[in-house]
Amino acid sequence: MVFTMKPRFQDKVAVVTGAAQGIGRGVALRLADEGAKLVLVDRSELVYELRDELASSHPQTPVLVLTADMEQATDCQRTMQAAVAHFGRIDVLINNVGGTIWAKPFEHYQVDEIEAEVRRSLFPTLWCCHAALPQMLAQGSGSIVNVSSIATRAINRVPYGAAKGGVNALTACLAFETAQRGVRVNAIATGGTEAPPRRIPRNAAEQTEQEKVWYQQIIDQTVQSSLMKRYGTIDEQVGAIVFLASDEASYITGVTLPVGGGDLG
Numbered sequence: 001m002v003f004t005m006k007p008r009f010q011d012k013v014a015v016v017t018g019a020a021q022g023i024g025r026g027v028a029l030r031l032a033d034e035g036a037k038l039v040l041v042d043r044s045e046l047v048y049e050l051r052d053e054l055a056s057s058h059p060q061t062p063v064l065v066l067t068a069d070m071e072q073a074t075d076c077q078r079t080m081q082a083a084v085a086h087f088g089r090i091d092v093l094i095n096n097v098g099g100t101i102w103a104k105p106f107e108h109y110q111v112d113e114i115e116a117e118v119r120r121s122l123f124p125t126l127w128c129c130h131a132a133l134p135q136m137l138a139q140g141s142g143s144i145v146n147v148s149s150i151a152t153r154a155i156n157r158v159p160y161g162a163a164k165g166g167v168n169a170l171t172a173c174l175a176f177e178t179a180q181r182g183v184r185v186n187a188i189a190t191g192g193t194e195a196p197p198r199r200i201p202r203n204a205a206e207q208t209e210q211e212k213v214w215y216q217q218i219i220d221q222t223v224q225s226s227l228m229k230r231y232g233t234i235d236e237q238v239g240a241i242v243f244l245a246s247d248e249a250s251y252i253t254g255v256t257l258p259v260g261g262g263d264l265g
């Protein structure tokens with residue numbers, strides 16, 4: 001028997017936040033491979049490079065590109081309104097914006113740094129879920145995947161871990177509220193992921209020697225805590241995100257799936 005996989009996102013409208021690089025970019029390319037109409041959002045103008053790349057690699061893929069700051073509720077609302085104005089619906093929302101800004105033991109964080117971590121890694125997901133939900137509920141369908149982290153049990157980034165713990169909780173609670181109205185909400189707890197050097201840095205300041213040591217401790221602990229004793233690839237994260245977003249996961253909601261080589265976070 002020949003097994004032919006149909007494009008899972010044919011004619012579906014998918015919003016991907018933080019699409020300019022890394023995991024978000026990988027998700028956007030995979031969704032394009034599988035037939036989606038894309039709304040790509042990032043704070044960085046580099047997201048326009050991805051649009052140009054898609055124009056040559058996937059000329060049939062309709063793409064709307066926006067720059068916006070997902071830490072701002074109004075920008076998240078503007079993004080979802082633009083998606084609906086352009087494509088008429090939102091079937092899939094991938095909340096990918098996040099990432100630790102600092103790496104150090106908790107006692108070394110300043111109060112304003114703790115707030116910045118929560119703004120970066122909790123609020124974009126909270127705001128975007130809130131902004132997309134009315135459209136999905138009106139449609140009676142939708143699939144949200146939040147990109148969380150195994151860093152909910154990890155060293156040298158307590159504020160980030162706390163923010164991602166919030167993402168896991170909002171995933172479970174929102175799924176509870178929306179399951180009978182056609183909207184699924186899931187998350188992946190991303191493990192350590194190899195990626196090319198970041199063109200958009202999470203923190204533009206040069207690392208001190210001490211900060212390099214603290215960052216290396218994160219890498220060592222991440223490898224040690226995984227059963228496979230290695231980092232994963234962007235493709236390994238993308239596969240899980242896209243599965244949860246697709247109708248193949250139609251009986252799965254409220255779940256945070258660890259994708260960390262056996263590290264459950």
Ligand SMILES: NC(=O)c1ccc[n+]([C@@H]2O[C@H](COP(=O)([O-])OP(=O)(O)OC[C@H]3O[C@@H](n4cnc5c(N)ncnc54)[C@H](O)[C@@H]3O)[C@@H](O)[C@H]2O)c1
Pocket residue numbers: 017018019020021022023024041042043044068069070071096097098099100120121124147148149150151189190191192193194195198200201202
């Ligand atoms: N890379 C890893 O090892 C790893 C591990 C665990 C979890 N994660 C999670 O996976 C997700 C993606 O990680 P990554 O390493 O690909 O990220 P990255 O830092 O490489 O890229 C993040 C993208 O989001 C954009 N962005 C950041 N803040 C934004 C904002 N306020 N508004 C709009 N766009 C914004 C950036 O410009 C960038 O394009 C994050 O949520 C991160 O916490 C990553």
